[in-house]
Amino acid sequence: MKRIRYGRIAALVAAGALVLTACGNDPVVAGGDSGGNGGGSEETSLSGELAGAGASSQEAAMQAWIAGFGAANPEAIVTYDAVGSGAGRTQFGEGAVAFAGSDSVMDDEERATAKERCGGTDAIHLPLYISPIAVVYNLEGVEDLQLSPATLAGIFNREITNWDDQAIKADNPGVTLPNKRIIPVNRSDESGTTENFTEYLAAAAVEAWPHEPSGDWPLQGGQSAQGTSGLVQTVQGGDGTIGYADASKAGNLGVAKIKVGDSYVEASSEAAAKVVDESPRLEGVPEGDLAIDLKRDTTAEGTYPIVLVSYLIVCKSYEDAAQGDLVKGFVSYVASEEGQAQAEQAAGSAPISDTLRSEVEASIESIAVGS
């Protein structure tokens, strides 16, 4: 009897050990080794340690960038701590990290702190991660759904509660819509996706969306879920559900076309990159700062205005020459065609356009290194 029991315990321990080792073997980055071969062969490769922190939206892309950059510069170690935009900007201001990733632009106070941290020069925003946000839905029998901004806002403000509502019918001529209740799903955690989505609703549907843009969903008492995967799973789990998520995570859910100007536009990388090009730069920012004043209510053809733009924030000068070179090298790689392609593959982001790239390159060039 005793022996049997010990045998059982031993089996349990062994099973536990197996489970633990299985956890440790996670592949860190997929497709990381495909980069590098082309770049960096002629330049002297960089070395040293570079630390960044910030937005979790960039995490998947950042993993790919770090892997690609590391392949070209084996001596350089770049780390990125996805602590969230706010915490990333704080750490950058404190000088704990050399660059920050952020979904939103620094406010005046943060700019002042950053200036102090950067030895009297300004910190600048570089828009290097553009991700379209798709309006996903799960409605049996409806393949193509088209929505105007006002209808979309009405649905998410729970004014439009049934799928055969007149407003939705007007957007979808010739489509039979079921008499079913609409279940809007939002994110339950604070997120950049929510912030950008509500920013869009507030700008494009002024009358139908009375709430302030915010990273927290402004309404209570509805369906919500944690994280993009949780939201997608919730939309999947119900019938008549609608939500918003990174376009790359939409999976096999229906994706609604959104009305821009006179036509309905699909969420795509090109359309997302285009709206960034169409938008003016933010005014009153230091030279070289490329913070974008996104034109959410754009009517330009072929643009998709529900996008998340995430920045890398860097100093305009680095006293430590080695650190500065490393920052410049890394950010250049991120902005390069190869870097953007890596991010598209890993995170489904939209590669920046060539126009924007040349602007970013000029900004990177202007970063002063050493004193």
Place this chain on the structure above:
Amino acid sequence: MTTTGEPAAKSRPGKQRTPQRPGDLVFSFSAKAAGVLILLILAAVAVFLVVQAWPAIQLDSAELAEEVHWVGDAESLLDYVGPLVFGTVLAALIALAIATPIAIGVALFISHYAPRRLATSFGYVIDLLAAIPSVVYGLWGGLWLMPKLYPVFDWLATNLGFIPIFEGPAADPPRTILTAGIVLAVMILPIITAVSREVFLQAPTLHEEAALALGATRWEMIRMAVLPFARSGVISAAMLGLGRALGETMAVAMVLSPGLLYSFLILRPGQQQNIAANIALKFPESSGMGVNVLIFTGLVLFVITLVVNMLARWIVSRRAEFSGAN
């Protein structure tokens, strides 16, 4: 046994004294150190919570709204914590209401009905439930359980909707407090079962045999001899389960659409939220005062669990003379 004879003989002439060897000293010291350490850790956690929560406690309502944007319409810190406490307790009570009867049944089956050999392995299986990480329960609840619950919830809302708590329409997918309660019930089942089983096994065999000898059926014997004896033990088992249900994070965060309302609607989404899950959701994007507010909610949870556990202890000690646990 033979080795202890010699030193005992040596000390016989004087006072009767227990011999001291290095092993005794080391052992008593390490045992004491372990005991003190656990108190120190508890105190350190409490101090940490109070110190970190203090800035939030001192804020007045205007500052609070300004510094922490997600408190919403809450006028004060207590206003914000109130619904969270309500949701935490509601989810835990639902879990307890479901889990306790089942756990008692399982424990009775193991202690009094099942054949010996089956009972042992059955006990292992129940204990195994406790070893499953809560995030797995969350996944299980979200991916497997939910689609199966919806028809049931829908039926409840349509047919029993006149009872206020079942007011529909039922959420689809059913990310409601009732789902969270069911998942929590499964999670606390092992601990309640394990403790109840131990208590049932300690029911005096003489009483049981006496009851049977007087012509009682097995059910009557259990009702007369086992259950009264074990009552306080079962209550404290349920309290232990309650403690775990109160503090559960991941499973709740994964199956519940949160909301901050004092609402008894258990079939509707976005009505309630539990403290631990709220911290998990808000913490990643919080900074500054937001963190202090979250830690304050953690302090409240700490106090609630402390009170629940003390209550359990008190109930047990009140009936100590009946309980086999002491």
